[in-house]
Amino acid sequence: MCPSPFSLRDSVWRGVCNNVNMSMNEPGNQDAALGKLLQEWRADAPLPPHFQQDVWRRIEGAQTSRAPSVWTAIARWIGTALPRPALAASYVAILLALGVTAGWTQARQETARVKGELGERYIRALDPYLVPRQ
Amino acid sequence: MKKGVVILLLGLALAAAAYGCIYFACTSSARNLERSSQPELAWLKEEFKLSDSEFQRICQLHEAYLPKCAEMCGMVEAQNHRVKTLLAATNQMTAEIESAIGESARLRGQCQRNMLQHFYEVSRTMPPEQGRRYLAWVQERTFLTSEGMMQEK
Numbered sequence: 001m002c003p004s005p006f007s008l009r010d011s012v013w014r015g016v017c018n019n020v021n022m023s024m025n026e027p028g029n030q031d032a033a034l035g036k037l038l039q040e041w042r043a044d045a046p047l048p049p050h051f052q053q054d055v056w057r058r059i060e061g062a063q064t065s066r067a068p069s070v071w072t073a074i075a076r077w078i079g080t081a082l083p084r085p086a087l088a089a090s091y092v093a094i095l096l097a098l099g100v101t102a103g104w105t106q107a108r109q110e111t112a113r114v115k116g117e118l119g120e121r122y123i124r125a126l127d128p129y130l131v132p133r134q
Numbered sequence: 135m136k137k138g139v140v141i142l143l144l145g146l147a148l149a150a151a152a153y154g155c156i157y158f159a160c161t162s163s164a165r166n167l168e169r170s171s172q173p174e175l176a177w178l179k180e181e182f183k184l185s186d187s188e189f190q191r192i193c194q195l196h197e198a199y200l201p202k203c204a205e206m207c208g209m210v211e212a213q214n215h216r217v218k219t220l221l222a223a224t225n226q227m228t229a230e231i232e233s234a235i236g237e238s239a240r241l242r243g244q245c246q247r248n249m250l251q252h253f254y255e256v257s258r259t260m261p262p263e264q265g266r267r268y269l270a271w272v273q274e275r276t277f278l279t280s281e282g283m284m285q286e287k
Binding site: 082088092098111115122 | 144148154155156161164168199275
């Protein structure tokens with residue numbers, strides 16, 4: 001007899017029993033010994049402790065490992081989105097603008113520094129009281 | 135993927151090239167000033183938008199002033215040394231110290247008169263508006279600052 005249908009294991013067992021019974025009912029199938037043996041078989045081994053939690057942990061672990069990392073997302077973006085003409089043109093234009101702005105800002109600071117120094121040198125050349133003394 | 139990487143690198147290369155070109159172009163005037171034979175005067179010409187003839191006249195004034203300035207520098211240095219020696223020799227006010235302090239003040243006054251005269255001459259050589267701006271600028275950095283006094287200490 002099949003065990004009562006209260007768990008996954010029991011459901012599987014019931015399916016096996018049904019199949020065996022169907023096979024037994026088929027004409028010409030006379031393997032009564034096997035049928036008897038299967039019907040007498042009892043799967044009464046206890047489940048390992050924390051079986052359900054372990055199963056769920058493994059499911060969650062598999063899902064987590066499948067979630068894309070940042071680098072994977074960037075690589076996918078570079079591979080799929082960036083080659084689109086509109087996005088590529090915007091990307092190049094933005095980087096170009098950033099380069100121009102950074103160059104101009106740095107150059108302005110450097111020019112102001114050099115001119116400031118030269119102005120101070122001019123004044124120090126004319127005023128003896130501004131000449132650094134030891 | 136390959137096309138995307140090419141676009142990515144192209145964008146970065148263009149940004150770097152744009153940075154370099156703009157920086158190089160915008161700092162060329164400063165580099166030219168530094169490379170000139172008299173960077174301070176070259177700066178003066180650019181800052182106060184002087185014509186070649188004005189610049190030439192100002193260079194002459196500058197060259198004529200520098201020996202006087204160097205002479206004053208020597209006198210100020212010698213006087214400072216004298217005051218220092220006198221101060222180290224005693225712990226009270228003496229007639230010599232008073233005289234040395236008076237001489238230091240006289241030298242400072244003379245130095246300032248020479249400077250101011252030079253500034254006026256230079257400013258008169260410039261276009262009027264630039265001349266006024268020059269005078270305000272030099273006075274701010276010489277007469278109206280305490281830096282010289284701080285360095286005297």
